[in-house]
Amino acid sequence: MSSHKQHRQHAPTNINFYVITISTSRYEKMMKKEPVIDESGDIIKQLIIQSNYNVVGYDLVPDEKVKILKAFANALDNSQTDVIISTGGTGYTQSDVTVETIRRIFDREIEGFSDVFRLVSYNDPEVRSASYLTKATAGIVNGKVIFLLPGSPDAVRLAMRELILPEVGHLLYIVRRK
Numbered sequence: 571m572s573s574h575k576q577h578r579q580h581a582p583t584n585i586n587f588y589v590i591t592i593s594t595s596r597y598e599k600m601m602k603k604e605p606v607i608d609e610s611g612d613i614i615k616q617l618i619i620q621s622n623y624n625v626v627g628y629d630l631v632p633d634e635k636v637k638i639l640k641a642f643a644n645a646l647d648n649s650q651t652d653v654i655i656s657t658g659g660t661g662y663t664q665s666d667v668t669v670e671t672i673r674r675i676f677d678r679e680i681e682g683f684s685d686v687f688r689l690v691s692y693n694d695p696e697v698r699s700a701s702y703l704t705k706a707t708a709g710i711v712n713g714k715v716i717f718l719l720p721g722s723p724d725a726v727r728l729a730m731r732e733l734i735l736p737e738v739g740h741l742l743y744i745v746r747r748k
């Protein structure tokens with residue numbers, strides 16, 4: 571058996587995820603106590619549960635760096651959290667600050683995630699050239715893994731199904747090795 575497959579066998583099977591939605595419009599609705607539809611956040615949670623992993627926390631914040639940092643600090647400070655997945659604010663509008671805000675706290679960035687995510691997005695006929703309009707990336711902080719995904723439900727579904735869920739156990743195994 572290849573060493574890659576052996577490592578996959580050692581992957582943890584019980585993985586705890588913390589989900590953070592970054593959306594100014596949805597945050598404002600929540601503050602006005604209006605009903606909030608967070609389709610992308612819901613898709614992430616649903617796919618985690620379908621994979622027999624756990625959701626240990628959820629937060630909804632606007633595109634504001636201090637609120638984003640607070641949400642990630644809170645998720646990282648939760649001893650249960652293994653993986654944080656966020657959705658939103660990875661594009662190039664002037665309010666998109668997720669990647670610039672969180673990248674600076676990464677111990678190490680997982681650059682390959684951005685490469686492969688944009689490749690699979692490009693191969694989706696619905697996305698094609700719009701694939702390079704996201705700075706979606708991943709990184710490691712204190713042995714916990716963070717994925718910063720775009721806001722679109724299709725992007726979130728693609729990243730979770732094709733890239734994150736099949737590899738996350740193996741990734742945590744590697745991140746925890748000396």
Ligand SMILES: Nc1ncnc2c1ncn2[C@@H]1O[C@H](COP(=O)(O)OP(=O)(O)OP(=O)(O)O)[C@@H](O)[C@H]1O
Nearest residue numbers: 591593594595596608609610611658659721722723
């Ligand atoms: N949580 C979400 N659920 C479903 N769709 C979303 C979500 N967040 C963003 N989208 C959609 O993804 C696309 C781009 O997302 P982006 O993060 O730029 O959000 P937006 O809707 O412009 O933002 P905001 O709520 O921050 O004003 C838009 O088409 C938006 O409607």
Ligand SMILES: Nc1nc2c(c(=O)[nH]1)N[C@H]1C(S)=C(S)[C@@H](COP(=O)(O)O)O[C@H]1N2
Nearest residue numbers: 658659660661691700703704720721722725
């Ligand atoms: N797979 C995939 N990637 C995608 C998209 C998508 O729908 N699916 N949308 C693109 C578009 S149109 C933009 S503006 C950015 C959005 O990033 P944001 O929603 O985080 O701002 O992601 C890009 N990457």
